[in-house]
Amino acid sequence: MIRIIGFDADDTLWRNEDIFEHAHARYRALLARYHPAAEVDRVLFATEMRNLGLYGYGVKGFTLSCVETAVELSQGRITGREIAEIIATGREMLSHPVELLAGVAEVVPQLARDYRLLLITKGDLQHQERKIAASGLAGHFHAVEIVSEKDGPAYDRIRQRHALSWAEFAMVGNSLKSDILPVLRLGGAGVHVPYHLTWQHEHVEEVPLDQPRFRRVERLADLPAVVAGL
C-alpha cells in the first residue's frame, strides 16, 4: 500500500532534455567549420563524462565542458565571439521557462490529496530550486530533495530522513537508471514514465519487466490508477 510518492523533476514534470538538445544543435553549428557533427558530439560527451566527478550534473558543468571541448576541437583557434556564444547558450538554458509536461498540472495536485509527495532531483542546487519555484508545483510537495547522484545510498538517506519504509514508497520518473532501478533494488516500487529523449549517460539496456513492483505508464494521467494498484 503506497503512502509516499517520490517524483523526479527533469523530463518527468517538466521539459529538460529538449533544452539540452537545442543547445547541442547550436554547438554543432558553431563548431561545424572545425569538425563534423558526429565528432563534435563524441568529443563533447567524452569531456562531460571525464568532468562529471568534478562538475556534477547540470547546465554550468555542461557549459564549462562545451568551452573546454571547443578549445580542444579548434586546436585553440576558437574565437572570443564563439566562446561568448557558448556562454550565452548556457545562460539561456538556465533562464529557460519551465514547461510542464502533459498531465502534470492535473495529476500532481490530485495525488497530493491522497499521498505524501516528495520531489527528488539531481543536479545544480540553485537551478533546480528556481525551476521548482517557477513550476508552481512546490506547494504540493511535502519536501524537496536535491541530491548530487540518484543512487542507492542517496535514496536510503532520503528514506531515513523521512522515516519511510520501502513498502510504502513509489518513485516516479523517466530515467530507469536514476529513478527506477535503485529504488526497486532497495525494495521500493518504481513507475517509469518514458520521455521521448534520454541523455546518453542515463541510457540502460535493462528494463525490469520481471520485477513485481515495476510499472510503466505512457501517460501521466494513468499514474493515479497504477499507484493505487501497487
Add this chain to the structure above:
Amino acid sequence: MIRIIGFDADDTLWRNEDIFEHAHARYRALLARYHPAAEVDRVLFATEMRNLGLYGYGVKGFTLSCVETAVELSQGRITGREIAEIIATGREMLSHPVELLAGVAEVVPQLARDYRLLLITKGDLQHQERKIAASGLAGHFHAVEIVSEKDGPAYDRIRQRHALSWAEFAMVGNSLKSDILPVLRLGGAGVHVPYHLTWQHEHVEEVPLDQPRFRRVERLADLPAVVAGL
C-alpha cells in the same frame, strides 16, 4: 542553554577564500596585457554579481564569469589557450585538497560529544559534498545542509526540518552576513570566527556587538568555553 551548533564550512572549518585569491592573481596576470589589475577585478566582480541569481555560489559559476569577463575585457581577442587556462584554474580549484583551519581537528570532535552538530553551507552541491567527505569530519555531524543562500528563510527551513528551537541553537562562522546576522535576527546565538580574508560580497559594516547572543572568538580553541557560556 545551547544544544545544537551549526557550523559554516568554507573559511570556518577549511581554507576557501585563499583558493579564490590565488585564482584571482592568476586571472589578473592572464589579462594583464589587456587591462590593469584593478580594472580586471572591478569588471569580474560586476560580472559575478550580475550572474549570481543565475549561477549561484561556487567555483563553476565563478569560472563561467571569468570566461565571460575575459571575452569582454579583451574585446573578443582572448585566445583559445588563455580560455583553456581559465578552465584549468577552475578545475584546480575544484580538486584542491581540503586544508582544515587551526583547531578544527580538535574542537569539532570535542563539541560533537556534548552537542548535536549541523554543517550548514552554501554553494555548489557536488563540490561541497566532496569537500565534506575529504575533510574527515563528516562523522561528527548529525546532518549536512547545503543551501543556495544562507538567509532567514533558509535557516528557518533548517529549524523546522530538525525540530530545533532558536533558544538552543548557535551558529558558528566567519561571515557576519551569512552565518551570524540572519541567525541573531531569528533569535538564535551567533559566534563569529573571523577569517583573514572576506569576499567582497560577504562584507558588512554592521557588527552586532550590542546583541546579547553575539560572541566573537579569535581562535577556534576558545569556542567550547564560549558556547558553554551562552
